[in-house]
Amino acid sequence: MNRIEIDNDFCKGCHLCIAVCPQEVLEISKVRSGKGYLVPRVARVDDCTGCLQCEMTCPDLSITVIHDKGKKEADHA
Amino acid sequence: MHPLAEKMLRKSALPSIYCPGCGHGTVLNSFLRAVEKLGIYENMALVGGIGCSGWTPVFINTDTIHSLHGRAIAMATGLKLAQPKRKVVVFSGDGDCVAIGGNHFIHAARRNIDLTVVMLNNNIYGMTGGQVAPTTPYQARTQTSPRGNPEQPFDACELARAAGATYIARWTTAQPAQMAKAMREAIEHKGFSFVETVVQCPTQAGRYMYGTSSAVKLYEMLKDNSVKASKAGELTPEELTGKIVVGRLLQKTDRPEFTEGVYGLSDAKGA
Numbered sequence: 001m002n003r004i005e006i007d008n009d010f011c012k013g014c015h016l017c018i019a020v021c022p023q024e025v026l027e028i029s030k031v032r033s034g035k036g037y038l039v040p041r042v043a044r045v046d047d048c049t050g051c052l053q054c055e056m057t058c059p060d061l062s063i064t065v066i067h068d069k070g071k072k073e074a075d076h077a
Numbered sequence: 078m079h080p081l082a083e084k085m086l087r088k089s090a091l092p093s094i095y096c097p098g099c100g101h102g103t104v105l106n107s108f109l110r111a112v113e114k115l116g117i118y119e120n121m122a123l124v125g126g127i128g129c130s131g132w133t134p135v136f137i138n139t140d141t142i143h144s145l146h147g148r149a150i151a152m153a154t155g156l157k158l159a160q161p162k163r164k165v166v167v168f169s170g171d172g173d174c175v176a177i178g179g180n181h182f183i184h185a186a187r188r189n190i191d192l193t194v195v196m197l198n199n200n201i202y203g204m205t206g207g208q209v210a211p212t213t214p215y216q217a218r219t220q221t222s223p224r225g226n227p228e229q230p231f232d233a234c235e236l237a238r239a240a241g242a243t244y245i246a247r248w249t250t251a252q253p254a255q256m257a258k259a260m261r262e263a264i265e266h267k268g269f270s271f272v273e274t275v276v277q278c279p280t281q282a283g284r285y286m287y288g289t290s291s292a293v294k295l296y297e298m299l300k301d302n303s304v305k306a307s308k309a310g311e312l313t314p315e316e317l318t319g320k321i322v323v324g325r326l327l328q329k330t331d332r333p334e335f336t337e338g339v340y341g342l343s344d345a346k347g348a
Contacts, residue, residue, distance in 0.1 A: 007078050007079075009078075009092070010078060010091065010092050012092070012095075012096075012097035012098070013097055014097040014098030014099075014279075014292045014293075015098075015292070015293055016098060016103075016292055016293060016296055018293075019293040019296060019297070020296075037097065052254075053253075055079070056103075056106060056107070056110070056253035056254055056257070057103055057106075057250070057253050057296075058079075058102070058103070058106060059093075059095060059098065059099055059100065059101065059102020059103050059105075059106065060092060060093060060095075060102055061078065061079040061081065061082040061086070061102070061105075061106055061109070062078065062079070063079070064078075064079050064080065
């Protein structure tokens with residue numbers, strides 16, 4: 001299973017990651033970060049295909065998708 | 078924090094100054110991916126202009142100049158001539174690149190100097206409060222054109238093509254993987270390479286021009302309005318109105334490069 005890490009210290013709550021995910025893995029949580037932004041939450045990690053759309057779109061580089069084979073670097077780019 | 082950010086970003090400058098949902102961060106993200114893939118982190122120099130876009134290189138922990146408004150390409154030209162082995166990348170906004178620095182831009186393209194210019198086009202002067210820019214669409218409402226913009230916008234890619242650039246690509250933040258690939262190709266390309274990245278600006282362009290401050294809606298707008306360059310030829314000019322033609326628009330190697338020419342001439346005279 002892939003793992004998704006979200007760094008709440010850098011997230012600004014734009015929710016682009018939620019919009020780009022084709023599998024609707026992420027959703028808006030009810031938790032506010034230290035700066036008052038509503039941060040996203042990993043809701044359905046089983047559905048994650050590791051396409052890295054969220055990771056590549058994140059303007060604050062606060063999402064990291066770790067593939068299940070321990071592969072951390074993106075194949076894209 | 079992402080491992081690439083851990084490796085390359087200045088921690089003291091984070092979190093970035095960008096508004097929530099600003100597309101400039103996605104461009105920074107794509108650029109870090111391109112640099113990682115090329116392995117040029119130790120051998121590059123970045124130049125930024127003024128404005129939101131000029132901050133992009135400042136976040137990267139490498140040799141950086143945050144230069145004068147519009148003069149980013151002029152500074153980069155000097156830097157490239159002094160240290161020809163460096164990979165020099167310029168980050169410039171739409172106002173910075175084609176309005177205030179328009180002359181530097183066309184002359185760098187004319188010389189075909191081996192620079193990579195990444196233009197972050199948000200269709201407006203974002204940092205100063207939403208004034209009309211040379212890339213603002215016709216009849217768009219901004220702070221300085223409340224009854225609609227009476228001016229026709231610039232197509233920066235066509236300007237670069239006419240001035241003599243040898244690599245041109247355009248992508249939006251809705252295609253981050255392709256954007257990273259274009260930046261990689263642009264940095265590898267020998268000669269003046271120009272990558273236009275169309276980004277969303279929720280705070281200024283979004284609120285006044287498009288009527289929404291939602292980054293997600295602006296992102297969807299960019300995605301829906303993107304047309305691949307290979308398919309754009311089939312469409313009529315009317316159908317292309319308001320569309321963004323994306324893709325690699327030009328790549329050629331037939332023009333001589335400026336830095337090589339300068340050093341070649343001085344070597345020939347024994348200087």
